[in-house]
Amino acid sequence: MAAPRPMSRFWEWGKNIVCVGRNYAEHAREMKSAPPSEPLLFLKPSSAYAPEGSPILMPAHSRELHHELELGVVLGRRGRAVPQAAAMDYVAGYALCLDMTARDVQEECKKKGLPWTLAKGFTASCPVSAFVPKDKVPDPHKLRLWLKVNGELRQEGETSSMIFSIPYIISYISKIMTLEEGDLILTGTPKGVGPVNEHDEIQAGIDGVVTMRFKVERPDY
16 A cells, blocks of 8 residues: 655645636726625646756746745545535645746737746745644644745735635636645735745745745756
8 A cells, every 4th residue: 555645745746726817806997997896716737847946947938927925735635526614634745846837828818818837837836834734724724925036025915805715716717727735826926926036035924824935047058
């Protein structure tokens, strides 16, 4: 019998990264978009994972890389068509995450009506903090997130400002695609997204829960 996979290293074996766009009204406004009536979903490949200690890599096909700070929800078991009332039973824990975005590429994709894969799914586009067990976070809708670039505060927000709650998101996604143990859901970013450059240092945290630090580098290829 195979040994159980450690949830503390979900990024090594988790299959799916499901992202929710525009889940904070103020961020939707700064992107000049209307808040959605249903969750806006997109995917990242598992090769997007960048655990703390590895760098954020600037994609060669972009000239404008932006940070987007997000609360990540790590699934603890397989779920299909999960009812909202039972959704939190499927949560194993959390991670602080970055949805690194090639903004110039995304704008071109939007203009052409194309998917966002080139803008969102590149290598190391999903930096993640250490895993935070569920019992360390009594209420994930009462957290303060913050992000600094080179010591300057860029983003801060409260998860209470999410348009769609975590149970709603889990239920909604699981009616479309089966969620697997170790999958990660990115729940959206508060306002304040902005550019980073080579050699920048990003620090981010959830007050009283976890912090993380990353350097931005150019790949060798």
